[in-house]
Amino acid sequence: MRQTSFADMHCSLARSLEVIGDWWSPLILRDIHLGLRRFGELVEDLGIPRALLAARLDALVGGAVIEKVEYQQRPSRHEYRLTEAGRDLVPVLLALTAWGDRWRSPDGAPIVAHHRCGATTPPAIVCAGCGEPIVAGDLDYSAGPGAATARGTQLIAGVLAGGGRR
Amino acid sequence: MRQTSFADMHCSLARSLEVIGDWWSPLILRDIHLGLRRFGELVEDLGIPRALLAARLDALVGGAVIEKVEYQQRPSRHEYRLTEAGRDLVPVLLALTAWGDRWRSPDGAPIVAHHRCGATTPPAIVCAGCGEPIVAGDLDYSAGPGAATARGTQLIAGVLAGGGRR
DNA sequence: AGGCTTCGGTTCAATAGTTGAACTGACTAG
DNA sequence: CTAGTCAGTTCAACTATTGAACCGAAGCCT
Incomplete structure (x- = not known):
């Protein structure tokens, strides 16, 4: 095992x-x-x-x-x-x-990343379509070509097919 | 242990x-x-x-x-x-x-995320300063306020202090 | 009332993974 | 020819994961 x-x-x-x-x-x-x-x-x-x-x-x-x-x-x-x-x-x-x-990290970041543009701000995860920062509530899901009902997605498949639950 | x-x-x-x-x-x-x-x-x-x-x-x-x-x-x-x-x-x-x-996932994504703007493109991780997608080679690092030389950053501290090695 | 079902766990023995110290082997420097 | 460096391997003790069985509170059915 x-x-x-x-x-x-x-x-x-x-x-x-x-x-x-x-x-x-x-x-x-x-x-x-x-x-x-x-x-x-x-x-x-x-x-x-x-x-x-x-x-x-x-x-x-x-x-x-x-x-x-x-x-x-x-x-x-x-x-x-x-x-x-x-x-x-x-x-x-x-x-x-x-x-x-x-x-x-209440005491501040231990490691600071610098982008070549000079910024040290944290990265942003944005929608490639509209450029807006991605927020959990703005997302919806559907089954893709590789979807299946099996261990790990036993119920997920049904949730997605049903138009989601969120 | x-x-x-x-x-x-x-x-x-x-x-x-x-x-x-x-x-x-x-x-x-x-x-x-x-x-x-x-x-x-x-x-x-x-x-x-x-x-x-x-x-x-x-x-x-x-x-x-x-x-x-x-x-x-x-x-x-x-x-x-x-x-x-x-x-x-x-x-x-x-x-x-x-x-x-x-x-x-050579067979295609099992789950597809939809942003509220309608896009199903994958998210992009961009620099919050310039908006450009972040690429590994464009980054540099320095020690921040929380840095220390201890297990987990035993050598990292020195690498950062020395202006990096990359 | 008595028995079956649902939900959200807990218990347990077998198996697999992690830990840290000691060891190995190839090679070089002195 | 002895000591040192580097990149691992070996091993025994200890922990974590697994899957099946069990448990208890509460509702539903008849």
């Missing part, structure tokens, strides 16, 4: 979590993005058990969000870098960080 | 994960947002063990992202609803879902 896999759920959130939903994975990605790319640096920065880091890195490589690159030969040494999919995840992690800044 | 807590790390991403970083928690929040608010509905939709759901709901209530509300008396029955902090998390979950749509 393994920890339940989300890979087969017909939900993109579940599939995303299958790749980066483990306890340490988002922090590993943060560190790699910030420039800590070597095994030893990650161990030292995070205090993560070495066995677990090795397993997580393998999983992230398998999930194609990072890749293992040789940075020197003799002795052969490797480091980890974000792939394109991994870089595409950075804004999401930044948005989650901003949430933590808003709701969990 | 239990699973390492991220609560004391000086990183808002770690603090966010402390609340919603567990394996099932984001899916539970998704379901509650979509209208599945009762214990039994969540069990049926997700196939999550009842003991685990009870523990996760308690933790999410403790983390102030959901609240337990009585929806009928005699017999007393409760449901779970997003708090303001929980609703503020919805756009982030939507962004993570969109990432899964882009990179993990």
